[in-house]
Amino acid sequence: MILCANPSAQFQSHQAEIEEAALAVMRSNRFVLGDEVNNLEQEFARYIGTTEAVGVANGTDAIELALRALDIGVGDEVITVSHTAVATVAAIEATGAQAVLVDIEPQYYTLAPSQLKTVVSSKTKAIIAVHLYGQAVDLEAIIDFCKEYELFLVEDASQAHGATYKEKRLGSFGDISCFSCYPTKNLGAIGDAGLVTTNNTELASKVRMLREYGWKNRVSEFPGRNSRLDELQAAILRVKLKYLDEDNEKRRQLAEYYIKHLTGLPIQLPEIRSKAESVFHLFVIQVEQRADMLNYLREHGIQAGIHYSMPVHQQPAYKKRIRTAKDMHITDLIVKKIISLPIYPELAFSDIDKVVNTIKEYFGKQCENC
Numbered sequence: 001m002i003l004c005a006n007p008s009a010q011f012q013s014h015q016a017e018i019e020e021a022a023l024a025v026m027r028s029n030r031f032v033l034g035d036e037v038n039n040l041e042q043e044f045a046r047y048i049g050t051t052e053a054v055g056v057a058n059g060t061d062a063i064e065l066a067l068r069a070l071d072i073g074v075g076d077e078v079i080t081v082s083h084t085a086v087a088t089v090a091a092i093e094a095t096g097a098q099a100v101l102v103d104i105e106p107q108y109y110t111l112a113p114s115q116l117k118t119v120v121s122s123k124t125k126a127i128i129a130v131h132l133y134g135q136a137v138d139l140e141a142i143i144d145f146c147k148e149y150e151l152f153l154v155e156d157a158s159q160a161h162g163a164t165y166k167e168k169r170l171g172s173f174g175d176i177s178c179f180s181c182y183p184t185k186n187l188g189a190i191g192d193a194g195l196v197t198t199n200n201t202e203l204a205s206k207v208r209m210l211r212e213y214g215w216k217n218r219v220s221e222f223p224g225r226n227s228r229l230d231e232l233q234a235a236i237l238r239v240k241l242k243y244l245d246e247d248n249e250k251r252r253q254l255a256e257y258y259i260k261h262l263t264g265l266p267i268q269l270p271e272i273r274s275k276a277e278s279v280f281h282l283f284v285i286q287v288e289q290r291a292d293m294l295n296y297l298r299e300h301g302i303q304a305g306i307h308y309s310m311p312v313h314q315q316p317a318y319k320k321r322i323r324t325a326k327d328m329h330i331t332d333l334i335v336k337k338i339i340s341l342p343i344y345p346e347l348a349f350s351d352i353d354k355v356v357n358t359i360k361e362y363f364g365k366q367c368e369n370c
């Protein structure tokens, strides 16, 4: 089976180094928030191009704690997209704030800046810009909007570790930015982990307090919680961070291969935003007969995914109560057509070739019937 994502292959490609790093932690006497976490924070901040990075338990917490550090909570509104991981919206609601969801740009799958003015209100405090599938949102337009309305910009770069916009890394544009290091992400732990980046020392120290009961010298200054990062995960992430650029380059090569060989078929291929460099967390195409094509791929040993099959505003937990822009038609339309093809740094060219040929064969078959 050719898998859609394959974190185990990534472990195997750096196995000796990861095992050594993990063993050193297990043989130490510090398992949570120690040197590995401190070093990871410094190395990740340097990599992203911010002065600060803070390790937390997962990506959802990274967003929640980032919003809390900005003093966002009950009575406030935060604008983001419906076409994202549920986590983005769950994190907003975890602060007590209300999420307000807007539609996306059809060619890039990211927040449609033109919709912001249709939902902004006196309660709006921040925009969460989700860099979906490895590619930047329209940062220029969103930054302008945030300035005009005096809103905080929070980046959700959980699918875009290493991606750039105007040659600067994503996660360095927002007042504060968030990363998930879930195992399948471009920078993935062997378990859960998350990171927050910022150039604001005060915000960073607030996130550091919030992740451990609101503590300052072991006394709670405000209500926090436990969202600490393990030494084991931090040690593993430090190894993988060294290979992130190389791994992202492999993803880009695979994406180029797909684009080159699938051009001309009745498929909507991903488009790359000008001034942006994608890290292809996912390779998402659109086809009309999705269920049929997914079946065909599965029958031929190819596992493709759907990210995401139901927009957040249609899911039972949110439907009927969550506020959205009036016009959500792009989101509602594309969720019926999107397919994520296999892509990960260790995917062999012989395997991607099989995916390409199977897709060509599928459309060949279709045409024999027409």
Ligand SMILES: *Cc1c(COP(=O)(O)O)cnc(C)c1O
Pocket: 058, 059, 060, 061, 084, 085, 087, 088, 130, 156, 158, 159, 180, 181, 182, 192, 193, 194
């Ligand atoms: C993975 C992801 C998250 C959530 O991260 P977890 O580590 O699973 O909590 C949030 N936002 C986006 C866009 C993601 O892809």
